[in-house]
Amino acid sequence: MPVLIPTTFKARIVWLGAQFRPVERLVIQSEPLGEMRLSFAGLEGEVHAGLTRPSCSRVTAQYPKGTEIRNVRQLTVVSAEEMAEVAAGMGLAGFDYPWIGASVVLEGIPDLTHLPPSSRLQGPDGVTIVVDMLNQPCQQVAATIAKAGHEGAKRFRSAAKGKRGVTAWVEREGVLRLGDEMVLHVPDQRVWAHLEAVRKGG
Numbered sequence: 576m577p578v579l580i581p582t583t584f585k586a587r588i589v590w591l592g593a594q595f596r597p598v599e600r601l602v603i604q605s606e607p608l609g610e611m612r613l614s615f616a617g618l619e620g621e622v623h624a625g626l627t628r629p630s631c632s633r634v635t636a637q638y639p640k641g642t643e644i645r646n647v648r649q650l651t652v653v654s655a656e657e658m659a660e661v662a663a664g665m666g667l668a669g670f671d672y673p674w675i676g677a678s679v680v681l682e683g684i685p686d687l688t689h690l691p692p693s694s695r696l697q698g699p700d701g702v703t704i705v706v707d708m709l710n711q712p713c714q715q716v717a718a719t720i721a722k723a724g725h726e727g728a729k730r731f732r733s734a735a736k737g738k739r740g741v742t743a744w745v746e747r748e749g750v751l752r753l754g755d756e757m758v759l760h761v762p763d764q765r766v767w768a769h770l771e772a773v774r775k776g777g
Contacts, residue, residue, distance in 0.1 A: 577763075578763050579761065579763070580760060580763050581758060581760050582758070584683070584685075584758075584759040585757065585759070586681035586682060586683040586684045586687075586756065586759070587681065587682050587683055587757075588679060588681060588751060588752070588753055588754060588755045588756075589655050589682045589753070590607065590677065591607065591608040591609070591610065591678070591679060591751060591752075592607050592673060592676075592678060592680075593608055593611070593621045593678065594621060594622045594623070596622070597622050598622075598715055602718055602719045603673070603674065603675070603716065603719045605672075605673035605674075605676050605677070607672075607673070609752065609753055610750055610751065610753070611750065611751040612749075612750050613704070613745045613748055613749060613750070614745065614748050615745055615748060616646075616649070616745070617649030617744070617745055618649070618650075618678070621678075623646075623648060623649050623650070623651075623678075624646075625646050626646055627643050627644060627645055628643075628644060628645075628646040629643060630643075646744065647705075647707040647743075648707060648742035649742075649743065649744045650679060650704060650744065650745070651675070651678045651740055651742060652677075652678065652681060652696070652740050652741050652742075652743050653677045653679075653681070653687070653739070653741075654680075654681060655680050655681065656685070657687060657688060657738040658670040658675070658738070660734075660738060661734045661735045661738050664730060664733070664734030664735075665725070665728070665730045665731060665734045666727045666730070667727050674719045674723065675716050675739075675740075676715075676716070677740070678743075679704075681696075681757060687740065687741070688737055688738050689709065689737070690706050690759070690761070691706070691761055692706055693705060693706065693762050694761045694762065695759070695761075696743070696757045696758070696760075697747075697758050698751050698755050698757050699755055699756065700749040701747055701749055702748065702749025702751060704743040704746065705743055705744055705746045707742045707743055707744060708741065709741050709742075710739040710741055712731060712733075712735040712736060713732075716731055716735070717732060
């Protein structure tokens with residue numbers, strides 16, 4: 576019995592990008608792409624590519640920093656609508672996607688940052704990426720925006736809370752292109768009954 580439900584929610588790719596150089600002095604260096612050829616390891620040459628990766632601050636409660644783990648943050652997916660809200664919260668006219676190190680910017684899926692983990696986004700040729708979890712606002716983005724000369728940088732973390740997008744990994748290889756439409760598939764599963772208790776320290 577299928578456990579993933581194809582939905583009627585579709586999103587258009589409005590921006591693709593990659594970081595081919597590591598972050599230097601907290602500044603993200605990302606560049607736009609017209610297409611993205613994805614293998615099971617992600618985008619070849621991108622700093623987040625690979626089947627495995629060293630653990631980072633996101634998972635210090637599970638592994639000592641630097642532990643080799645499966646790479647489920649090959650891509651960063653953000654919502655164009657949510658980024659517009661973040662820009663407004665910072666007093667900016669718009670948001671420059673390279674600031675956030677975005678891989679894929681989608682338009683058309685509401686509340687994208689809170690998609691259920693294990694949701695799939697599938698492209699026209701069958702290329703499929705899997706949502707791992709939400710991404711948290713970080714100091715690197717604020718530093719990047721500040722270096723670009725915007726005073727609103729100090730408001731990034733509060734403005735982007737709950738709107739920073741998700742990390743994702745490649746389940747089926749293929750190509751993403753600007754203007755492509757991606758279809759959302761979600762797991763047929765209710766929210767875990769004990770989630771709120773865990774959040775409260777239970």
